[in-house]
Amino acid sequence: MQTTETEQWSSKIGFILSAAGSAIGVGAIWKLPYVTGISGGGAFFLLFIMFSLFMGFPLLLAEFIIGRSTQKEAISAYRSLAPHTQWHWIGKLGVFTCFLLLSFYSVIGGWIVIYFVKGLFGGIISEGADYGSVFNVTIGNPILVIGAQFVFLAVTVLVVAKGIQNGIEKVSKILMPTLFVLFIVLIIRSLTLDNAMEGVKFFLAPDFSRITSQNILYAMGQAFFALSVGVSVMVTYSSYLSKKESLIQPAISIVAMNLLIALLAGLAIFPAVFSLGLEPAEGPGLLFVVLPAVFDQIIFGEVFLLCFLALFLFATLTSAFSMLEIIVASTVKGQDGKRKKHAYIVGVLIFAVGIPSALSYSVFSDILIFSKNLFDSADYLVSNILMPLGVLLISIFVPLKIKKSTLREELLQHSRLGATAFNIWFFIMRFVIPLVIIVVFLDITGILDRIVAVF
Template identity: 35%
Template sequence: MASREQFSSKTGFVMAAAGSAIGLGNIWGFPTQTASNGGAAFVLVYFVLAFCLAYPALMAELIIGRHARANVMTALRGISTGKFTYRLGTAVGCYGVITASLILSFYAIVAGWMLAFLLESVCQILGWSDVSKWLVSFSFERNIIFMALFMMLTISIIAKGVTGGIEKWSTRLMPLLIVILVGLIIYVLIQDGASEGLRVYLLPEFSQINPRLIIDAMGQAFFSLSLGVGTMLIYGSYLSEEESLPALGAAVTLVDAGIAFIAGLLIIPAIYVAKQYGAEIFTDAGQLIAGPDLIFQVLPVLFKSMGSVGMVVGLAFFVLMSIASLTSSISMLEVPVSLAAEETAASRVQATWAIGAIIFCISTLILLNFDALFGFVIDLTTVYSQPILGVLLCIFVGWIWHRDNLLAEIKKGHPEIQGGFFWKVWPTYVRFFCPVLIMTAFIQSVV
């Protein structure tokens, strides 16, 4: 096997890891959960839990990854202490790879919708009304064409490796994402109705803090960092031993939470601006519309109401969503590709195309049985599998891996860590509190 690639800089790693974390769910999931859970009160609880829960779990993945310098299965086997834990590492590694692949299989479908709406915005500007109608229609032909296009983009980046693919494109796409996001925020905030959205988003009602809000914020903090399926473990395996893992983990958590907050500054005011133009923004239960209905029904009403300017704003928005999709998808594909490239005779390029083809087939199967499979696969992976995997990874770090070996790995790049606050708190925290908190969120979400 060839020498293992590494990220060439701290910035490259932070951009790649943040890109993995900042996806479609973060752009529309965080803002709408915020509006449905007490506005600014939810934001405050989310930021606290991002560092109290998500950051410690993120550190577990990064430390295992850099120590093993291997795919998720090999990494967990490497810190095992006997036959049972070795087999457990194999099972957890397989589980993570399968989960990441299934997440990408439905994610590619949704990302394909983003590409279709992006192209529809272009067609609107060019006056191609018939093509525009087809692009926004829900049909098998449209869905499979754009899902395939999105998979081709993802595969082409992953096939080029870490520095030439993941790092290169993450450092290009993430700044572009931020620029578009800030530009859209400035535009939306000067529209009528935006101030109402800002009040919902920024003025806290602490009386609304309740167990359900805390559980929702906990789940959002955990899932938004792509934890549990091994993506951060893989990215950690490409880090230099000279880097301080606690500092890098904190930077990724801060960037992810910060961009989630910034996304809320766009989405929440934009929803209330759309309300001014006649869009229905609440469900029958009185909650703010979330998910695909928000992106594909509420916001297009806003864009169309703006006339010719709205076409440009809509184009910029779906460029933003497409970039967010791509930076997340490349990390998901890297999980199974790293396993195939390191554990079989296949080259990286061969492994990437083979795994990409398999995921394309799964996505096609979902499209052929959309009503039965789409929601099922989402629940199976994000509601059930990710929390369980997160707990298992915490168990490996807290209970199976020897404490001295764990300390030795963290001291690389941070020699004075043993006497600091992090080492005094984190090992016990990830051993006891993280599994309990994650399982609490899991049980509540299932119930």
């Protein structure tokens, strides 16, 4: 039984908000500020915008086409478009990547749960506190972080087990608008702090002397991570979309919302970082150190902090829903009677695999892979290797294995765009994206320098 015979999004806005929730999440709110902080600020953010617009957006449309044209989850979609071939391994790669991603992503979700619960009881902000030390002590408690990770995954599993309309879509319609409202409150306060403009300058004024090939790879990986492309999440999500809907408008909305949230995150975090004399290259704990320090400075700070932690938790959950959904959908294969059971089983497996990442700052802190702990290694593998690899394979697959007439029909259906726009998109997919990814990887490995030296 195919997915289209079971559930679809009840409305276009439900699809957009759910897909945007998948794209925004931790990628824009947690990861972008700290990666920008360690990668030079404004120049990195500009690269992130360029990769999002000129690679992320076309790829988003490509995954939409694959999912909506077949009305099947990721693995079955590739099998349908290229039967009797090995191309379905793109879908399997996406499922594996989401599995690994959610294993350490749920650790971050657990951190947020801990801080949110502490915030409920007024246990975060205290005068003169060293919030960096507080964060290190928190994530260094093995029982606490594993328990919080379990709670986060349990909520994710319960929502996904309810399905598309009654689970993911219903929750996203509430959470996403709330996210924007709460963000504006934080930004207003952050921008009114002393020396806030230095943070704005760091975030928005590019200094290209600070860009390295490694930073370019990070910017590209961040764009893919933030938009959830390269792992076929959007293939699965778009398979629930009616053929009566345009693909262009949702894609534009999702990219625009993602970039807006990324901008808001930077404007909320970096002015506060510079105002309070903190280090922008703090790393994964940047948000957890900056937020309490900011709200420590204002009246009713505990209330505002709790609101933002709720926002952060909402955004993290919406992304987790999408990751678990692609895994569950690939095992259920349209038979929704099995959804609940499979969601529980997959959730338990992800929890078990995520335990080493959860313990990376305590019991397993001495275990390093290429100078990175287990948490950072999993993050690097997903963001900078598996996701770009998935993007490369999709950019080869779409022009090669899907008829150009099918691509044109799917892309331009219910759209005012014409042949010129389609030809530009097709050119980017077929030539630009594969070339950029290959060149970046050759540069990172040092092979490009050797090639240039020969000539």
